Amino acid sequence: MGKINVFFLGFLKFIDNILKPIITYLFKLYYRKLDYPNPLPKCKSDILLTPGHKLARKIRNYEITSEQVVRIYIERIKEIQPLVNCVVQERFEEAIKEAIEIDKILSMSIIPEKYSEQNSPLLGVPYSCKECIWVKGMSNNSGLTCRKENRAPEDAVVVKHMKQAGAILTCVTNTSEVCMWLESSNYVTGTTRNPYNLSRIVGGSSGGEGCIVSSCGAIWGIGSDIGGSIRMPSFFNGVYGHKPSKNLISNQFQFPQGLGMQDDMLGTGPICRYASDLKLMFKVLLGPKYKDLEKNFENNVDLKKLKFYYVKDLQGNVLVTRPSEDVQNALNKAVKFIESDLGVEVKEIKLRKFRSCFQMWSSMMNNGKCSSDAFSLLLTDGVSRVNPYWELLRSILGLQDKHTLPAISLAITERFPTNRPEHHLELANQLRQEIQDIIKDDGILLFPSFPVVAPYHNQALLTNSLDFIYYGIMNVFGFPVTQIPMGLNSHGLPLGVQIVANHNLDHYTVKLAEHFEANLVGWIPPF
């Protein structure tokens, strides 16, 4: 970006300080007029508010049957679905049958070893899953109309792990078109709405998951994240999301599948309402590989012995919105809490290379090539390349019935050559190294979440199109990141912070999330 001149910078400042607030205000006026119903109904059962690991124990100790739990969650899903539209396909009858089978097993005088607490830690506990992750026989379209009838031919590895652990799937949930946008809306299953305010987005691409978990339609679920797709919806819906270290939890199988460097960026991981559930979910999703990390998780981490750092913003990166006051306050609150509660200093770090985050991310997404037509191909499920200009015209004329505007825009922009991709990949390596030299194997980095709270529907394309990079840059580095909630702003919308550590130190970020939940703030119900 060496050639940017003063006029261009001035123009960008104008956009950030004047144009974006005006657009946001117009959306506000529009949505104020719409008569959205009141927020979600309250939970009728305490079971819906019981953390997953406790629910598993209650079922195992005969305090409640799996069938009862599954039925309570199904009732809740039916209650919220008309309001938030998070479910793509349900499997309620099968889930109840599976629960009855599990209750039978638990009533045996000797429970087979396969179902011991060690081998089946989630026995009888329901969950939900992002639709793009394969569940045999379930919808498998990622919001593409041409894949509407597709059914997944087999279970993804993580889904197999959940099954082995005894968990029961109730439904699969909505995504953005081809999982490449931050609003979960498409022409197959419509738009998912934010439980805190239905006029707001849920984020993407695991938006249905973030929404169903926060709305108490699920206690936990599985998402995937190549540019914030777990953490962004977790932020907008006020819950916890963990993007694991690169190449740790299996990404097989989902659509789209990451190719080449993309697979290093993609992370499949848990979204849950209680930080105290992150560890168990992480363990189950990881499967047999957990043995290698077990020591980390079982030995208690002494947070006081860790070093803490924070990054305030992306160093004047001109492509993104600066963190809003709300989001800055959330980060400051987290910093102050760590300093006062743990008695340690949290040091600010400033690294100039953050200015090129977006170029780093897109160079890696393009596997180091200058341009790509991969997305245009994905939009037709590999049959031919979509003509994005034609699709744009169809949208303008109001004839569009297949592709969302963000998907069309992405198909247009991917044709423009990326500026010196090899240079930006090298820069990314250097920046990763600079961060690793600071956080080493005993550091935690606090990082801003999305720069604003959940935008209104259809607004983000105008005001926040590249802001996902606050998340995406961590996919470039492959670091483990936990998104944690940090209370609500004055309009009742969730705030949050990202917690980052070095490769394979997922237990640090999970531990800090647990500490925040126990001592400061956790999920706050949207009702």
Ligand SMILES: *[C@@H]1O[C@H](CO)[C@@H](O)[C@H](O)[C@H]1NC(C)=O
């Ligand atoms: C939701 O947002 C709209 C538009 O900003 C606002 O008028 C309305 O009061 C909000 N609803 C709730 C329940 O906060």
Ligand SMILES: *[C@@H]1O[C@H](CO)[C@@H](O)[C@H](O)[C@H]1NC(C)=O
């Ligand atoms: C589901 O999608 C995958 C590609 O992600 C494809 O290979 C498979 O054939 C699809 N299943 C069906 C039944 O269409």
Ligand SMILES: CC(=O)N[C@H]1CO[C@H](CO)[C@@H](O)[C@@H]1O
């Ligand atoms: C608005 C919309 O299209 N909602 C659909 C979401 O998906 C469910 C399940 O497939 C449908 O029942 C809804 O009509």
